Amino acid sequence: MCFFVGFFYAECRHVRFELHLFCDALFAQLQRINDAEQRELFWLPFDPDLPDCEPYCCFDADGVPDVNYEPGTGNVLWWVFNLSEACPDCERIREMWGL
Numbered sequence: 001m002c003f004f005v006g007f008f009y010a011e012c013r014h015v016r017f018e019l020h021l022f023c024d025a026l027f028a029q030l031q032r033i034n035d036a037e038q039r040e041l042f043w044l045p046f047d048p049d050l051p052d053c054e055p056y057c058c059f060d061a062d063g064v065p066d067v068n069y070e071p072g073t074g075n076v077l078w079w080v081f082n083l084s085e086a087c088p089d090c091e092r093i094r095e096m097w098g099l
Helices: 026-036 037-042 088-097
Strands: 002-008 014-021 075-081
Touching: 014 075, 026 037, 075 088
Parallel strands: 002 075
Antiparallel strands: 002 014
């Protein structure tokens, strides 16, 4: 199972995830991508739908990440709560529109 770090932006209420540690299955897929022979044999030399390689976690009723959930109910190791900034996507939109 892959593990992630979650980022919650209080201003825009968006969430993003960064890969913290990838699993053996994903590592094997990455090795196939780097193998020239595998790239020639397969159009897509990896399976993009690996189980447990997507972040999953619990949220409370207000849409805020629930950091008190039981072990085994998510693969987000820890959360970073950014209370003063919007997410990078919202910041780009603001810059583009001059807000």
